[in-house]
Amino acid sequence: MQLSEQLARHEAKMRALYAEFETLVRQVETFGRRSFLKLAGMTGGGLVLAFKLEAQASGAQADGAGTPDLNAFVRIAPDDTVTLFSKCPEIGQGIKTAFGLIIAEELDADWKKVKVEQAPVKPKIYGYMGAGGSTSIPRGWDQLRQAGAAARAMLVAAAAKQWNVPTSELSASASVVTHKASGRKATYGELAQAAASLPVPDVATLPLKNRADYKLIGKRYTGVDNRKIVTGQPLFGVDVELPGMLIANLVMCPAPGGKVKSANLDEIKKMPGVVDAFVLEGTDDLTEVKPCVAIVAKSTWEAFKAKAALKMEWDESNASKDSLTQLAAKAKDLARKLPAPASNIGDVDKAFASAGKVVEAEYDYAMVAHQHLEPQNATAWWHDGVMEIWSPSQGSDRGLAGVAKMLKLSEDKMIVHQTRAGGGFGRRLMNDYMFQAAAIAMKVSAPVKLQWKREDDFAQDFFRAGGFHYLKGAVGTDGKLSAIQTHSVGFSADGTHAVTGSGRSNNSFPTDMAPNTRHAITLLPLLTPCGAWRGPTDNVQWFASGSFLHELSVAAGRDHVEFLLEWVNRPRAAGPQQGQGADGRPAPAPDTSRIFNAGRATGVVKMAAEKSGWGKKLPAGSGLGISFAFGYGGHVAEAVELSVDAKKHITIHKITAVADIGPIINIGGADNQLQCGVLFALSAAMFEGIGVEQGRVQQTNFHQYPILRMRSAPPVEPYFIQSDFRPAGLGEPSVLPLAAALGNAIFAATGTRVRTMPFSRAGYSI
Amino acid sequence: MAFVLNINRKATTVDVPGDMPLLWVLRDVLNMKGSKYGCGVGICGSCTVLMDGHPVRSCVTPVSKATGKIVTIEGLAEDGELHPVQQAWIDLDVAQCGYCQGGQILGATALLKEHPKPTDAQIDEAMNGLLCRCGAYKRIRAAIHHVAEPQTRTEGAIHAAE
Numbered sequence: 001m002q003l004s005e006q007l008a009r010h011e012a013k014m015r016a017l018y019a020e021f022e023t024l025v026r027q028v029e030t031f032g033r034r035s036f037l038k039l040a041g042m043t044g045g046g047l048v049l050a051f052k053l054e055a056q057a058s059g060a061q062a063d064g065a066g067t068p069d070l071n072a073f074v075r076i077a078p079d080d081t082v083t084l085f086s087k088c089p090e091i092g093q094g095i096k097t098a099f100g101l102i103i104a105e106e107l108d109a110d111w112k113k114v115k116v117e118q119a120p121v122k123p124k125i126y127g128y129m130g131a132g133g134s135t136s137i138p139r140g141w142d143q144l145r146q147a148g149a150a151a152r153a154m155l156v157a158a159a160a161k162q163w164n165v166p167t168s169e170l171s172a173s174a175s176v177v178t179h180k181a182s183g184r185k186a187t188y189g190e191l192a193q194a195a196a197s198l199p200v201p202d203v204a205t206l207p208l209k210n211r212a213d214y215k216l217i218g219k220r221y222t223g224v225d226n227r228k229i230v231t232g233q234p235l236f237g238v239d240v241e242l243p244g245m246l247i248a249n250l251v252m253c254p255a256p257g258g259k260v261k262s263a264n265l266d267e268i269k270k271m272p273g274v275v276d277a278f279v280l281e282g283t284d285d286l287t288e289v290k291p292c293v294a295i296v297a298k299s300t301w302e303a304f305k306a307k308a309a310l311k312m313e314w315d316e317s318n319a320s321k322d323s324l325t326q327l328a329a330k331a332k333d334l335a336r337k338l339p340a341p342a343s344n345i346g347d348v349d350k351a352f353a354s355a356g357k358v359v360e361a362e363y364d365y366a367m368v369a370h371q372h373l374e375p376q377n378a379t380a381w382w383h384d385g386v387m388e389i390w391s392p393s394q395g396s397d398r399g400l401a402g403v404a405k406m407l408k409l410s411e412d413k414m415i416v417h418q419t420r421a422g423g424g425f426g427r428r429l430m431n432d433y434m435f436q437a438a439a440i441a442m443k444v445s446a447p448v449k450l451q452w453k454r455e456d457d458f459a460q461d462f463f464r465a466g467g468f469h470y471l472k473g474a475v476g477t478d479g480k481l482s483a484i485q486t487h488s489v490g491f492s493a494d495g496t497h498a499v500t501g502s503g504r505s506n507n508s509f510p511t512d513m514a515p516n517t518r519h520a521i522t523l524l525p526l527l528t529p530c531g532a533w534r535g536p537t538d539n540v541q542w543f544a545s546g547s548f549l550h551e552l553s554v555a556a557g558r559d560h561v562e563f564l565l566e567w568v569n570r571p572r573a574a575g576p577q578q579g580q581g582a583d584g585r586p587a588p589a590p591d592t593s594r595i596f597n598a599g600r601a602t603g604v605v606k607m608a609a610e611k612s613g614w615g616k617k618l619p620a621g622s623g624l625g626i627s628f629a630f631g632y633g634g635h636v637a638e639a640v641e642l643s644v645d646a647k648k649h650i651t652i653h654k655i656t657a658v659a660d661i662g663p664i665i666n667i668g669g670a671d672n673q674l675q676c677g678v679l680f681a682l683s684a685a686m687f688e689g690i691g692v693e694q695g696r697v698q699q700t701n702f703h704q705y706p707i708l709r710m711r712s713a714p715p716v717e718p719y720f721i722q723s724d725f726r727p728a729g730l731g732e733p734s735v736l737p738l739a740a741a742l743g744n745a746i747f748a749a750t751g752t753r754v755r756t757m758p759f760s761r762a763g764y765s766i
Numbered sequence: 767m768a769f770v771l772n773i774n775r776k777a778t779t780v781d782v783p784g785d786m787p788l789l790w791v792l793r794d795v796l797n798m799k800g801s802k803y804g805c806g807v808g809i810c811g812s813c814t815v816l817m818d819g820h821p822v823r824s825c826v827t828p829v830s831k832a833t834g835k836i837v838t839i840e841g842l843a844e845d846g847e848l849h850p851v852q853q854a855w856i857d858l859d860v861a862q863c864g865y866c867q868g869g870q871i872l873g874a875t876a877l878l879k880e881h882p883k884p885t886d887a888q889i890d891e892a893m894n895g896l897l898c899r900c901g902a903y904k905r906i907r908a909a910i911h912h913v914a915e916p917q918t919r920t921e922g923a924i925h926a927a928e
């Protein structure tokens with residue numbers, strides 16, 4: 001298959017995945033009346049509350065001949081231990097801790113007696129199990145609370161029966177049920193067995209707590225895996241060890257689409273420690289197995305040494321010849337050649353003609369790489385007609401289905417274990433390493449761990465596309481925003497759709513930016529694989545738009561905070577989307593949590609202004625910049641205070657970040673994620689850029705791709721405005737406003753506008 | 767070739783090629799997975815171990831040169847008692863993904879030994895080689911200060927507004 005076709009197919013899958021994120025998150029996963037089953041008598045007694053999603057019921061039944069193959073959310077053992085299961089991958093976002101807390105809150109469990117375990121990868125039972133689009137928390141919120149509430153109700157009912165008192169006289173707290181009148185108490189462990197013999201209540205009738213009644217949610221917790229992390233216990237994909245395990249590495253063509261012509265396999269096979277070396281023709285899908293040479297050795301070092309000695313010739317007739325330098329020149333050329341607009345509101349030309357001030361600007365941003373610190377890996381073992389895989393993926397459930405298809409295995413011949421992941425940032429929505437490990441394992445009679453080198457991670461990433469935004473805007477003679485015209489020049493694999501991260505996002509950015517708005521898109525062909533990178537499209541769109549709004553307010557001589565507040569409060573047409581329960585029942589309340597909300601936007605902008613000391617007098621060479629972004633259900637404002645010296649060296653004194661993502665589950669975890677998201681964005685804004693020439697990625701390791709280090713990491717102050725909206729995730733919202741806030745601050749300090757990302761390309765250092 | 771290594775206060779003999787980096791001896795031969803592979807060329811610090819108390823990058827340290835007393839993240843706690851730096855990392859919930867944190871903890875341990883009350887500049891200097899892709903630098907810094915002066919816990923003030 002042509003490379004462009006493979007890429008087009010990959011992009012179609014990415015669009016479907018993102019559409020599914022939005023559907024799933026708006027659907028509001030809840031349990032129907034008969035969703036819960038209790039499984040008594042397992043694991044030495046106690047109460048095990050399992051569930052099935054009714055929408056998934058057929059899958060559950062198919063799996064269930066005799067012993068229903070269901071998964072527990074909650075397990076309460078006679079020794080009082082409460083075990084909770086987290087169905088989403090832990091990639092550093094703290095989901096395992098947060099999911100545990102959500103269940104434990106409604107369960108009224110003693111957090112000290114709670115253990116949180118990673119659920120096995122069983123998509124037929126759990127539904128979608130990935131982590132992406134900042135959707136894990138909003139997807140799981142109702143479902144997990146219901147699971148906790150159902151178990152609590154059964155424990156309370158068991159106590160009521162035992163003491164012959166009405167449930168209304170009982171209270172539960174810290175894993176103990178109390179009858180106040182008589183002073184009787186029983187622990188959950190003591191009640192578990194009796195609870196297991198009671199019917200499961202209709203979860204739809206169970207009241208859930210109000211925010212004011214939370215005992216666990218909203219406090220500060222240390223992550224549930226922290227003790228293992230600080231003592232170096234095996235947790236990650238790379239840490240998997242199995243008896244007789246071999247180590248594999250792959251050599252793939254540096255230009256996407258290349259095929260193996262020849263390789264000195266005989267020499268390689270003679271090298272010390274090398275067990276085998278062979279060509280994998282590939283699956284005609286660059287998200288699975290690319291044509292490559294696989295080297296299997298007894299140790300990682302021996303595999304890496306053999307890799308270095310491998311001499312390859314590639315057939316590059318179908319390979320990418322992309323040159324980002326040439327594409328950039330082409331894009332610059334097209335900047336002001338506006339194609340027919342893709343969307344239009346009002347009369348932009350008329351607004352420009354009657355404007356008080358018209359501003360034009362060209363923004364560009366580099367292609368960037370993910371480079372989470374744990375390189376790609378997966379362990380696969382073909383045994384007993386079963387393919388067993390350990391993977392640090394963000395979407396192991398998709399990987400399971402895909403690998404089964406590749407191997408022509410039925411999905412019940414697949415066992416997939418989710419490991420902790422050393423970062424993800426969207427790269428691990430791709431499961432290529434799972435496919436590769438499985439393909440190698442089929443040829444080797446031992447468990448095999450595939451270990452990429454860092455250089456492989458650079459060469460074979462699915463990048464955030466670079467691109468160009470050409471903006472023209474007008475403020476009226478009254479100083480108010482009257483028109484915006486955008487032209488984004490991006491990339492496409494199929495000639496029609498923008499690749500992931502390119503083009504325009506209407507999802508998180510209101511299309512009607514101004515009373516008169518026109519958006520146009522030009523797409524250039526690209527054969528370099530792109531993918532999701534922490535806030536795809538939005539992360540660059542907010543850089544351009546957030547900076548440009550500041551250009552407009554400066555042109556109008558307005559205070560930027562005042563201008564932003566006016567902007568977020570413009571009357572808009574968007575209506576709320578009605579949420580719906582998984583079993584077709586209407587959701588308890590219209591779910592407005594995912595849509596732009598002027599009040600929430602106002603709140604974060606005002607608070608960021610206040611906490612950053614907006615309006616205060618700063619010394620010459622210093623400046624304060626602010627920006628706002630909405631995306632993935634989160635409203636976020638960030639403010640940067642900095643100084644710039646004559647050599648364009650930046651010292652950031654403080655970054656203030658304010659987010660409204662609804663109620664905060666673990667305030668400590670959220671603080672950390674918000675700070676870290678800001679610094680992740682700062683790293684990309686200052687330093688990060690990938691070059692591609694002759695289809696080949698020019699950067700091979702961190703020495704050519706600097707990432708923010710301790711010395712350059714400024715203090716970040718995180719704040720939250722809590723609300724009763726359904727909680728949103730924070731992984732992506734935290735990243736969005738930073739680049740514009742940084743550029744706005746540099747302008748405030750120096751009067752120079754930075755329109756190129758990374759800013760190092762404009763001569764700035766930090 | 768046989769090498770006798772002193773790892774976590776124990777003599778351990780391994781039979782490996784002399785150019786095999788200590789990192790892979792630890793991970794593949796001795797099944798100690800705490801030291802992580804990040805870059806393989808000595809510039810990310812996730813493979814950091816202590817040799818005679820100094821942080822070294824085990825990915826570029828051939829086993830033949832690993833002649834000092836080595837402490838890995840698995841050996842920092844003695845007799846089940848966490849090292850104060852490890853405890854601070856738990857108390858301040860430093861980790862995001864956690865992949866770099868073994869290296870960060872060992873780097874911080876060496877720093878605190880040399881400078882029991884390090885300044886921010888000393889932290890910058892000592893910790894700059896330790897890459898955290900997740901960007902957990904603020905809490906790494908706070909945790910180091912916390913070990914030095916437990917009463918001054920800067921990180922941890924809850925900012926919440928209604």
Ligand code: FES
Nearest residue numbers: 804805808811825
């Ligand atoms: S793996 Fe050793 S410094 Fe990066």
Ligand code: FES
Nearest residue numbers: 863864898899900
């Ligand atoms: S916590 Fe993820 S790399 Fe540091």
